[in-house]
Amino acid sequence: MPTMPRSKKALIGGFALLVGVIFIAFLLFREPTELVSIRDFNALLHSDKIQSIKIDSHYIYLKINFKIYKTARLGWKDSMQFPTNIPIEVLQESKTTEQLLDLVIIFFFLVLLAILLRFVWNRKTLLQPSYETPKLQNTPLPSLHATLPNVRFADVAGTKEVKEELYEIVDYLKNPKKYQELKIKLPKGVLLVGPPGVGKTMIAKALASEAKVPFFYHSGSAFVQIYVGVGAKRVRELFAKAKAFSPSIVFIDEIDAVGKARGAQRNDEREATLNQLLTEMDGFEESAQVIVIGATNKIDVIDEALLRSGRFDRRIFISLPDLEERVQILQSYLKDKNHTLDCMEVAKICVGFSGAMLASLVNESALNALRHNTQVITMRDILEVKDKIAFGKKKNVALSEQEKNLYALYQSAKALSAYWLEVAFDKVLLVGDFLIASDQGILSKSEMNNNIKVYLSGMIILELFFQEHYTLAKDDLKHALEIAKRMCEEYGMGDKFIGDRADMEALLSTLYKEQRDFLSNSRMQVEAMAKILLEKEKLSKIQMQEILRSFV
Numbered sequence: 001m002p003t004m005p006r007s008k009k010a011l012i013g014g015f016a017l018l019v020g021v022i023f024i025a026f027l028l029f030r031e032p033t034e035l036v037s038i039r040d041f042n043a044l045l046h047s048d049k050i051q052s053i054k055i056d057s058h059y060i061y062l063k064i065n066f067k068i069y070k071t072a073r074l075g076w077k078d079s080m081q082f083p084t085n086i087p088i089e090v091l092q093e094s095k096t097t098e099q100l101l102d103l104v105i106i107f108f109f110l111v112l113l114a115i116l117l118r119f120v121w122n123r124k125t126l127l128q129p130s131y132e133t134p135k136l137q138n139t140p141l142p143s144l145h146a147t148l149p150n151v152r153f154a155d156v157a158g159t160k161e162v163k164e165e166l167y168e169i170v171d172y173l174k175n176p177k178k179y180q181e182l183k184i185k186l187p188k189g190v191l192l193v194g195p196p197g198v199g200k201t202m203i204a205k206a207l208a209s210e211a212k213v214p215f216f217y218h219s220g221s222a223f224v225q226i227y228v229g230v231g232a233k234r235v236r237e238l239f240a241k242a243k244a245f246s247p248s249i250v251f252i253d254e255i256d257a258v259g260k261a262r263g264a265q266r267n268d269e270r271e272a273t274l275n276q277l278l279t280e281m282d283g284f285e286e287s288a289q290v291i292v293i294g295a296t297n298k299i300d301v302i303d304e305a306l307l308r309s310g311r312f313d314r315r316i317f318i319s320l321p322d323l324e325e326r327v328q329i330l331q332s333y334l335k336d337k338n339h340t341l342d343c344m345e346v347a348k349i350c351v352g353f354s355g356a357m358l359a360s361l362v363n364e365s366a367l368n369a370l371r372h373n374t375q376v377i378t379m380r381d382i383l384e385v386k387d388k389i390a391f392g393k394k395k396n397v398a399l400s401e402q403e404k405n406l407y408a409l410y411q412s413a414k415a416l417s418a419y420w421l422e423v424a425f426d427k428v429l430l431v432g433d434f435l436i437a438s439d440q441g442i443l444s445k446s447e448m449n450n451n452i453k454v455y456l457s458g459m460i461i462l463e464l465f466f467q468e469h470y471t472l473a474k475d476d477l478k479h480a481l482e483i484a485k486r487m488c489e490e491y492g493m494g495d496k497f498i499g500d501r502a503d504m505e506a507l508l509s510t511l512y513k514e515q516r517d518f519l520s521n522s523r524m525q526v527e528a529m530a531k532i533l534l535e536k537e538k539l540s541k542i543q544m545q546e547i548l549r550s551f552v
Helices: 006-029 038-044 097-137 160-174 176-181 200-211 230-244 268-282 323-334 343-348 355-371 379-391 401-421 445-466 471-489 501-520 523-536 541-549
Strands: 033-035 050-055 059-064 067-072 088-090 189-193 215-219 248-253 290-296 314-317 427-429 538-540
Touching: 038 059, 038 067, 160 176, 160 189, 160 200, 160 314, 189 200, 200 215, 200 248, 200 290, 215 230, 230 248, 230 268, 230 290, 323 343, 323 355, 343 379, 355 379, 401 427, 401 445, 401 471, 401 501, 401 523, 401 541, 445 471, 445 501, 445 523, 471 501, 501 523, 523 538, 523 541, 538 541
Parallel strands: 033 067, 050 088, 189 290, 189 314, 215 248, 248 290
Antiparallel strands: 050 059, 059 067, 427 538
């Protein structure tokens, strides 16, 4: 016969003892008083068996045959007479035994309730893992098997620069001895960064296919579980499998789900999983030949430990395709379809479309052609479904003609300012962030001032042309404010040694006026650059120099 656990016996015994104490206290200290009306109380006063009369601030008590009657003192009238042969005892203004007993009972009841709730909570916590945790811990990764994708680099259009950076990894996986003999270490991890739909997963598959190595795909969110330890175990299983099949590639999509920066808001399961991932990437032997590829569109939230040297050594930024890249992508998707399209014309009206959006555009156009009882895709089909793709459920931003003009002027003004102020940049895109190099070491006050001027240039040029402010400047203003705040509060670069908000506003106002004066005299150059940027959607420094030479 099964025995009851000792802790449970002790808890039941404690409950019984507490209830018993309360019951005994109630019997011992509770006086058998009966509340009666003034009329009945007055009738009882004529009894010849009265033993005592007591009065306190609220009640009058009458004891007859060891039973106590009480009535409210407020209802007593002076015309009513007490027996003269019975002494009257006046009680002091202290808490009565009855009131004290009520408080004791309430206190014991609350203690009993708290113990009961704690017992129920502990029982729920103890029982839950016994049914669910082993099941989860013994559940293997849903996709813990190697595949060999059939996607090649030739199938991934519009990412020439990205593919060039990955070719050496392909060569390393094919010919590892060549690199080992020369003592060359290739990156253990590659982080693909870019907006949704630019082809990060397809590029990773193509890399594995070109190198002809096993490909392990997994989503970062699948590692994070409710119970601590499950995610870490899954990371160990994945990397153990990859090492067994080396050379191989491990691809973790949406890695920010598991690699989010550790901070004040603790999540023990996510931290344990992240720590295991860091350990696995550190523990690779030189001959392991396992490359980890991560993909994210939010690199700013990833933990710094994951980005340091020895883990994700290489970061590859993938932007939205420009005009030429869109043409290549469209040609790739249309090669097996009947159409009468000019890919260049289609690409020109698809500013801001990602590779995935272009794939959807071609597919929806083919479906639209079928709805019109034809198997040939025409420009009419493209125009009919373009807005559905651009402004549908995905809500990816595509630009109207007016918005393209605003972007062209905005980006051209920033590019011109960066060119003359010698702020480092690679190229200027019609759509996409205009990035100022952030890997510089020690910066001077002049260099930081120049960075702020570049960020203010877009807003200033639109104000000069249209006498209006636009929401385009939101992110650039944020960057400018952050730099100005650091200059005044951290670096002592304001008018005061330790600046405040007023000092920061004065600095921004001065730089704004200087940059406005510069752009007021450079409107023609900005217009010329904007015109070319509208056509090409991309400007390099060499192209900018050619444009500016015509104004000399």
